[in-house]
Amino acid sequence: MNDTTPTAPVIRLAHLYPDQLNVYGDRGNIITLTQRCQWRGITLRVFPLDVGDAVDPDAYDLFFIGGGQDKEQGEVARDMRDVKAANVRAAIDAGTPLLAVCGGYQLLCHYYRDAEGEELPGIGLFDAWTIHKGKQVARCIGNVALSWEGATLVGFENHGGRTYLGERATPLGRVLAGHGNNSEDKTEGVIYKNAYGTYLHGSLLPKNPHLADRIIALALAHARGESAPAALTPLPDDLEWQAHNVMLRRLGLPTTDRPTPAALAR
Amino acid sequence: MTNTPDTRPPAPGTASASGVSRRPDTSGSLRAIARPRHSRTRAALAVAAGRATGVLSRRLRLGGGTSLPGLVALRIDPGLPAYLGAQLRQGSIVVTGTNGKTTTSGLVTEVLRAAGHRVWRNREGSNLMRGVATSLLIRARPDGKLRGGGDASAVFEVDEAAFPAVVAALQPRAIVITNLFRDQLDRYGEVDTVAEKWRLALSKLPPTTTLILNADDPAVAALADSDREAPVVYYGVEEAPIVTAGREPGDCAEVIDTRTCARCHAVLEFSQRFYSHIGHWSCPSCGYRRPDPLVRARGIHPDALAGTVFQLETPAGVTEARVELPGLYNVYNALAAAAVGVTVGAETPRIREAIARFRPAFGRAERIAVGDKTVQLLLAKNPTGLNEVLRALGMMEGRHHLLLALSDKAADGEDVSWIWDADYERVPGIAAYVTTTGTRAYDLALRLKYTGQPPQHIEPDFGRALTHALEHTPSGSTLYIVPTYTAMLAIRGELAHRGYTPQYWEQQDE
Structure with missing residues (x-):
C-alpha cells in the first residue's frame, strides 16, 4: 500500500507541555517528524496540550512528551496525573504510538524519587521507576549508543535519576556505549505497546531516521485505522546515516549501513 | 586619593546618578568583618610562584599562559584574589551572563578609560578564578602589592559558574549581568539553577556593590529582587525593529528560556518581545513587571555593513550612538557599558565616544x-x-x-x-x-x-x-x-x- 492512498493522510500529533518540557532540543524531534512526513506528502498537524487541557483519547495519532527543567516538573506531573493520565493511558492501550524523552519518560513511570528521598508520583504507564541517588552520585551525562532491533540508536543523555524496569517492562535497547537507564544493567529506555520511552536526546530522531520512520509508520496506521505499521516511501537518508556513523565511530563502535526495511520489520 | 585599600570608599558617582538608591555606606565595617587577616608573606610567595610559572610556560610555549600562573598561585594562597583585589583603588567590575560577556567587558573597559581610569582586564579565555588570579598577579610586585599602588580599575569577565566564588573574593564595585539563557546544560545546569546560585552569591555582598542589570531579561532583573538594599542600575531597550528576513510565518515557535514570574511563577506576558524572553515583560498575576531602565536605547538601525546606530538615553542626556557591531544583542552590550559609565559618573559624550571607539576582538x-x-x-x-x-x-x-x-x-x-x-x-x-x-x-x-x-x-x-x-x-x-x-x-x-x-x-x- 502506498502512503499517499487511499485518502490524503493526516497525522495528528499531540505535543504534551511544549512550553514546560523543551530543554534538550526536543523541538528537533517535532521538526524531524514534520519534515519526514512532508517529504512523503503526509501532513503532520501538531496540537499543543498545555497544563489544564483535557485529552480526547481518540483525537490523536501520536503523542510526544519531552524533557524539562526541574522547576516545571512538579506542575506538569500534577497536571498529568489529575487531568490527562486516564485518557493518555486509554489511547496508548488502544495502540496509539507515543515517544517520551528524558523528563517526559520519567513522568510516565511509577514515580521519581528525588535526591532528598521525596517521591513525585508518575502515571505508571511504563512499569518502571526512577531513583536519584543523591547529589554526590554523578549524573549520567554523555554520548550514548544502543542496539535496537538489529540496528543502532545514537544520542546524548543527561539525567540525574536512575530508572529501573519492572518485570512487565521491555527495554527499548541494549547499551553499547554510555549509561542508559541506570548505568548498571545495560538497558536503555522502555517499550509498552507502541509507546517508547528513552533518555536519548541530541535530538533523538534526526540521527535515527529508522526510529523516526517507525513512529511515523505507526502513527499513519493509526490515522488510517489499521493495525500493522504503514509502509513508507524510502527517503534519501545518506546525511542522516553519516551523522549517525560519526558518533558510532567516535564511540569505537562498528559503523552501520542503512538498515534495510526487512531488518526493521517486526 | 589617600585611601588605604581596606577603607575603599563607595564608588564616586553612584550616589549622584538619579534613580539610584543606596543605603548609608557601611563598607568599612563590613569589609573589616568580611576579610580575615591575610598573610602578606604567603601572598608574596604565591605571586612569585605564579609569575615564575608564567615566564616558564611562555618560554616552553605551553600556550597563552592565561590561567596557569593563577592556578599555581591559588594552590599556595587561595585567598590571593581577595588580597590583591582589595588593593584596587578604583575597585573591580565583574561582568557575567550567558551571552555578551567578552564584548561587554571590552566596552566597559573603553568607557572606564574614557572616564579617566587606568583599566586592567583579564585575558580572553581566562574567566575562571584562576584567570582572575593570573590577571591580578601579573600586575603585582614580588612583595605581594599591586603595581602603581593599585591605582586602577579592574574589569573581569567571569564565567557563570565561577561567578559566586569570584564575587565573594573580589567584592566588586559593580557587577554587570547581561542575560541568562540555556547554555551548555551538561556543564552549567538548567537556567533556574544558575539564577538561584547568582541570587545567593549577590545576597552575600555588601551594599557597596552596584548591580547593573538588564531590565528586559526577567530572570536577570529579578536578581535585584531581594532584601539587599544595594544600588541597582537597570538598562533596557525601549523599542527595536522586528526582523523577518529568512523567517516563514508558521515556523516552530522560538524557544523561551524564562517564561514564568520569578515572584509568583505565573506565566509572564510581553507587550514587546525582541528575542527569546528578552522584552517588555509583566506578570498578569502579581503585577511584577520590567523595571523602568535608567539607561535606554531606541531608534535602533543597522549602519553600513557591521555597525549599529541607536539613540542612547541616560539621566544626563540623549545622544546618537554607534557601535561597531551588528545586531540588537550588541546594543544591549553597549547599554550595559553605558550603565557602568553612568555609575562611575562619566559624561554622556565620553560614553558615546568610548562605545564608538570600541573594536571587537577575538571572534566577536x-x-x-x-x-x-x-x-x-x-x-x-x-x-x-x-x-x-x-x-x-x-x-x-x-x-x-x-x-x-x-x-x-x-x-x-x-x-x-x-x-x-x-x-x-x-x-x-x-x-x-x-x-x-x-x-x-x-x-x-x-x-x-x-x-x-x-x-x-x-x-x-x-x-x-x-x-x-x-x-x-x-x-x-x-x-x-x-x-x-x-x-x-x-x-x-x-x-x-x-x-x-x-x-x-x-x-x-x-
Whole structure:
C-alpha cells in the first residue's frame, strides 16, 4: 500500500507541555517528524496540550512528551496525573504510538524519587521507576549508543535519576556505549505497546531516521485505522546515516549501513 | 586619593546618578568583618610562584599562559584574589551572563578609560578564578602589592559558574549581568539553577556593590529582587525593529528560556518581545513587571555593513550612538557599558565616544582581511546567540556566504542538541553558499537539511573547510564564519597560520 492512498493522510500529533518540557532540543524531534512526513506528502498537524487541557483519547495519532527543567516538573506531573493520565493511558492501550524523552519518560513511570528521598508520583504507564541517588552520585551525562532491533540508536543523555524496569517492562535497547537507564544493567529506555520511552536526546530522531520512520509508520496506521505499521516511501537518508556513523565511530563502535526495511520489520 | 585599600570608599558617582538608591555606606565595617587577616608573606610567595610559572610556560610555549600562573598561585594562597583585589583603588567590575560577556567587558573597559581610569582586564579565555588570579598577579610586585599602588580599575569577565566564588573574593564595585539563557546544560545546569546560585552569591555582598542589570531579561532583573538594599542600575531597550528576513510565518515557535514570574511563577506576558524572553515583560498575576531602565536605547538601525546606530538615553542626556557591531544583542552590550559609565559618573559624550571607539576582538564580530575578501567571525554558542547572529545577518543587504562551525569539545558543551532549538530556518533565506565544519559538521548539516536546504558543502577539517569556503566567496565579498568556542579558536589559529591575524595571547594587553 502506498502512503499517499487511499485518502490524503493526516497525522495528528499531540505535543504534551511544549512550553514546560523543551530543554534538550526536543523541538528537533517535532521538526524531524514534520519534515519526514512532508517529504512523503503526509501532513503532520501538531496540537499543543498545555497544563489544564483535557485529552480526547481518540483525537490523536501520536503523542510526544519531552524533557524539562526541574522547576516545571512538579506542575506538569500534577497536571498529568489529575487531568490527562486516564485518557493518555486509554489511547496508548488502544495502540496509539507515543515517544517520551528524558523528563517526559520519567513522568510516565511509577514515580521519581528525588535526591532528598521525596517521591513525585508518575502515571505508571511504563512499569518502571526512577531513583536519584543523591547529589554526590554523578549524573549520567554523555554520548550514548544502543542496539535496537538489529540496528543502532545514537544520542546524548543527561539525567540525574536512575530508572529501573519492572518485570512487565521491555527495554527499548541494549547499551553499547554510555549509561542508559541506570548505568548498571545495560538497558536503555522502555517499550509498552507502541509507546517508547528513552533518555536519548541530541535530538533523538534526526540521527535515527529508522526510529523516526517507525513512529511515523505507526502513527499513519493509526490515522488510517489499521493495525500493522504503514509502509513508507524510502527517503534519501545518506546525511542522516553519516551523522549517525560519526558518533558510532567516535564511540569505537562498528559503523552501520542503512538498515534495510526487512531488518526493521517486526 | 589617600585611601588605604581596606577603607575603599563607595564608588564616586553612584550616589549622584538619579534613580539610584543606596543605603548609608557601611563598607568599612563590613569589609573589616568580611576579610580575615591575610598573610602578606604567603601572598608574596604565591605571586612569585605564579609569575615564575608564567615566564616558564611562555618560554616552553605551553600556550597563552592565561590561567596557569593563577592556578599555581591559588594552590599556595587561595585567598590571593581577595588580597590583591582589595588593593584596587578604583575597585573591580565583574561582568557575567550567558551571552555578551567578552564584548561587554571590552566596552566597559573603553568607557572606564574614557572616564579617566587606568583599566586592567583579564585575558580572553581566562574567566575562571584562576584567570582572575593570573590577571591580578601579573600586575603585582614580588612583595605581594599591586603595581602603581593599585591605582586602577579592574574589569573581569567571569564565567557563570565561577561567578559566586569570584564575587565573594573580589567584592566588586559593580557587577554587570547581561542575560541568562540555556547554555551548555551538561556543564552549567538548567537556567533556574544558575539564577538561584547568582541570587545567593549577590545576597552575600555588601551594599557597596552596584548591580547593573538588564531590565528586559526577567530572570536577570529579578536578581535585584531581594532584601539587599544595594544600588541597582537597570538598562533596557525601549523599542527595536522586528526582523523577518529568512523567517516563514508558521515556523516552530522560538524557544523561551524564562517564561514564568520569578515572584509568583505565573506565566509572564510581553507587550514587546525582541528575542527569546528578552522584552517588555509583566506578570498578569502579581503585577511584577520590567523595571523602568535608567539607561535606554531606541531608534535602533543597522549602519553600513557591521555597525549599529541607536539613540542612547541616560539621566544626563540623549545622544546618537554607534557601535561597531551588528545586531540588537550588541546594543544591549553597549547599554550595559553605558550603565557602568553612568555609575562611575562619566559624561554622556565620553560614553558615546568610548562605545564608538570600541573594536571587537577575538571572534566577536572581528573582521579580518584575507586577500581581496573579508572574513568576519561571529561567535555563537547557544540557541539565543545563534538566533541573534542570524537576525543580524538578516538585517544586512543581500545573501551571504557562510561557514558554520559546530564542535563538541568540553568548552563548547558536549551536547549539541541545542542546534535544534535555534532558528536555522532563517538560513535558507539569507545564505548564498553554506559550508559546515567542526567535530559535528554532519550534525549541523543535518540540522540545515531539515530547514529544507542542506549546506552546499560539508568538511569537518577546519583548514580544508576554510579554504573551500573562501574559494566560494566572490572577490570583494565577506565570508561570515559562525563558530562555537573551540571551533573559533581553531579557525582563528588556521587564519593566523596563514598570516592573517595575530595569535590572541600575543596581542597587546594594555
